[in-house]
Ligand SMILES: Cc1cc2nc3c(=O)[nH]c(=O)nc-3n(C[C@H](O)[C@H](O)[C@H](O)COP(=O)(O)OP(=O)(O)OC[C@H]3O[C@@H](n4cnc5c(N)ncnc54)[C@H](O)[C@@H]3O)c2cc1C
């Protein structure tokens with residue numbers, strides 16, 4: 001059953017075998033597996049249960065329903081905007097469906113550096129195979145690549161760079177282009193479509209508008225969760241709920257999870273919780289083309305340029321380049337200028353191709369709780385990360401010119417508009433700081449990195465908290481480092497792993 005907490009008696013108590021906090025890829029997977037193994041499972045989710053029929057393709061209505069702070073969550077220095085989803089399914093509701101495995105060299109390094117005895121590199125292959133099968137992951141056929149993606153392909157090939165098509169978890173996709181606002185056609189094989197029905201069938205429940213605020217622990221064991229009933233539009237606590245459970249799995253995302261663990265005051269000898277956040281921060285550049293691009297039509301993000309991404313240890317190639325998808329509001333907030341100058345750029349909306357260069361980042365950001373309902377994110381890129389992001393502007397501009405852009409627009413202050421490819425190299429000198437350029441991030445991760453040494457890590461490679469019996473973590477927080485690519489497939493794989501560990505632990 002799906003219950004709306006606002007219809008429950010405030011101050012009420014729910015008893016279950018496992019409480020899962022958060023219903024995104026990490027939480028939904030664990031919840032389904034545990035319920036199928038016979039546990040009574042209750043999932044808490046602050047957002048709405050949004051059905052495909054309610055995905056009305058209106059930016060101004062869907063973004064506040066689908067995203068925390070309506071998409072305006074910012075780092076404390078206002079330098080990075082962090083997009084994170086809410087609602088049953090978490091960020092998988094509105095994400096762009098790209099699925100990619102973490103490369104073996106990174107898995108080997110994790111194993112070497114973090115002693116992941118319960119999740120060695122060889123264990124990932126079967127987990128990925130299973131996740132790909134469950135999510136029906138397939139390569140998007142080249143015939144379905146839209147002009148926006150073909151522009152990136154053309155630029156990549158013209159420069160003789162490395163690139164190729166991407167795999168997605170969609171079935172029956174009509175190419176409407178509205179993925180980021182949720183799929184009205186139920187074509188996304190996401191957490192809400194694949195795992196929540198399995199949870200329901202096995203007798204589990206989801207309580208929407210319920211936000212965990214503290215983990216209740218005593219004598220080194222978790223006893224349950226203190227939660228509040230929230231009004232989704234503008235989270236305000238309108239009541240309390242108590243969940244009594246001998247097992248709790250925190251899957252509140254790489255920001256929500258460390259905020260909750262820290263607010264709960266759990267022991268953490270290594271002090272890593274919330275101190276190693278990675279974001280894949282990104283810069284964007286826009287190309288203005290003579291022929292219409294109409295980037296909003298068709299499937300977004302089907303082609304990647306991997307020339308600037310190399311996972312060898314110490315490599316300074318750490319940029320993953322894909323087309324940036326944008327509906328009119330999103331593009332308008334990104335383009336520089338005001339008044340007539342801004343209107344003149346927006347008049348070229350249909351002719352624009354926008355590329356995003358995402359960084360496989362080394363910066364350790366910080367998450368802290370802010371009162372009972374909020375959190376803060378402190379993220380200031382290190383000098384090497386800033387240099388790489390500036391290089392991202394250069395590479396994006398070169399790709400767009402190579403694909404035939406008439407001019408390239410760099411959203412920064414003061415804005416730069418380039419009309420010749422030779423001008424691209426100078427972008428390497430752009431100062432990546434909040435006063436000059438805004439970064440965006442859609443992949444928070446690695447904020448409670450797993451590791452088997454309890455003196456270092458808070459959570460082991462089963463997803464089990466080292467200090468609190470019965471407490472588990474399953475979400476993007478667990479990655480030991482940034483992963484340099486789309487994370488959801490690996491989070492589903494982790495969910496399968498952690499779900500089985502919870503069941504096996506009894
Ligand atoms: C615009 C966009 C596009 C993306 N595109 C892709 C893509 O194409 N491919 C890809 O691999 N990844 C993509 N991602 C990222 C991907 O969606 C996330 O990495 C993934 O969903 C994270 O899964 P998770 O389970 O860790 O957390 P989430 O999906 O964030 O789920 C966490 C859930 O916990 C809930 N929660 C938070 N705090 C609490 C609390 N205190 N109590 C109870 N519940 C709580 C949240 O509301 C949320 O529903 C994209 C992200 C964005 C923003």
Ligand code: SF4
Pocket residue numbers: 170172173174175176177178179180182183184185186187188298299300
């Ligand atoms: S492009 Fe496909 S997956 Fe995206 S919203 Fe349209 S039908 Fe759904």
